[in-house]
Amino acid sequence: MGAELERLIAALARLPGLGPRSARRAALALVEKRETLLEPLVAALEAAAATIRPCSVCGNLDSVDPCSICTDATREKRVLCVVETVADLWALERARAHRGLYHVLGGTLSALAGRGPDELRIDPLVKRVASGEVSEVILATSATVDGQATAHLVADRLSAFPVTLTRLAYGLPIGGELGSLDDGTLAAALRARRPL
Structure with missing residues (x-):
């Protein structure tokens, strides 16, 4: 494996949710599909790096x-x-x-x-x-x-x-069953109860 490919894998592995194995698979897919995956990704990354900034008002x-x-x-x-x-x-x-x-x-x-x-x-x-x-x-x-x-x-x-x-209110998630929730979530749900 060449140094450039190793560098690509190492860069991908630093992304959240990607470990070394996932990074290798992603790098392989990018290189094998250069025109449909790699080149559009490079263009999107360059455009993002050049234009995306935090909002001076809210931080978005x-x-x-x-x-x-x-x-x-x-x-x-x-x-x-x-x-x-x-x-x-x-x-x-x-x-x-x-x-x-x-x-x-x-x-x-x-x-x-x-x-x-x-x-x-x-x-x-x-x-x-x-x-x-x-x-x-x-x-x-x-x-x-x-x-x-x-x-x-x-x-x-x-x-x-x-x-x-x-x-924000804390407590029961939509579709949650009482028996599967932790004690803290149940306690918060009881404290945040409201009239029907």
């Missing part, structure tokens, strides 16, 4: 700044959903459950990873809320210890502003 990734979500006139501009990552934003967009704006923090507080408040996009969030244009902030961080700590920090930083702070 797009080829325009501000991004297409921030400039969408049909969005509810007064409702801001705070997420940890762009992947979380994309998941909410796929679900078509939120028609407001977003703010990407860029991660969560994490003592293990050495990530404190200064590494997150909390100050830009405070500035957006301080502008008076936001009436509700939805804290859509994960149900992990780090996600909870991050939500508490954000809530504390926004407590001086006249905005409604809400949190």
